[in-house]
Amino acid sequence: MRFLFRLFLLFVLIAVVWVFRGPIMGQLGRVAGTSRPTGGETPGASGTTDRTTRGKVSDLDLSVETIAQELRATGRVVRRKVVEAGRQLEESTRDTRTTARLKARFALDPQLKTSEIHVDTADGRVTLTGRVDSAAEVARAIRMAVEEDDVLEVTSTLQVAPQPTPTPLH
Numbered sequence: 001m002r003f004l005f006r007l008f009l010l011f012v013l014i015a016v017v018w019v020f021r022g023p024i025m026g027q028l029g030r031v032a033g034t035s036r037p038t039g040g041e042t043p044g045a046s047g048t049t050d051r052t053t054r055g056k057v058s059d060l061d062l063s064v065e066t067i068a069q070e071l072r073a074t075g076r077v078v079r080r081k082v083v084e085a086g087r088q089l090e091e092s093t094r095d096t097r098t099t100a101r102l103k104a105r106f107a108l109d110p111q112l113k114t115s116e117i118h119v120d121t122a123d124g125r126v127t128l129t130g131r132v133d134s135a136a137e138v139a140r141a142i143r144m145a146v147e148e149d150d151v152l153e154v155t156s157t158l159q160v161a162p163q164p165t166p167t168p169l170h
Helices: 002-031 043-052 064-074 082-108 135-146
Strands: 116-122 125-132 153-156
Touching: 002 082, 082 116, 082 125, 082 135, 125 135, 135 153
Parallel strands: 125 153
Antiparallel strands: 116 125
């Protein structure tokens, strides 16, 4: 029953990521300046967007004349380092995908499916917590995590505590 619940949660997580993948990528495209200009933009704004996609502060147009012109034309001035924002978004979705893949592998593995292993991924660093039945299961979980492509480091605080055997009723 626990296996089916974990499998159901995995499918829900994958479905949520799949559904929101389009809006997230669309928003990333607008931030990165790949959306088409709308006619109400100032002539200098698209050039500024092109320069900021390289992500360097030196590439941002911070000249007083350009800022004053943009302020008069639109009433606001925006400068973004979109490469960094895109990288952060990509890393956060990569961590979510890594966590989902590991949870699925643990749930489908015949030796680990009854274990209570919680997976957390941050910046490619996986943390395994919970309870398993043996040291061999700890080693297996760590090995499976290390085998994932996007994993840089694995920290395990898995506790070895065999499941209690049911006592027969008299």
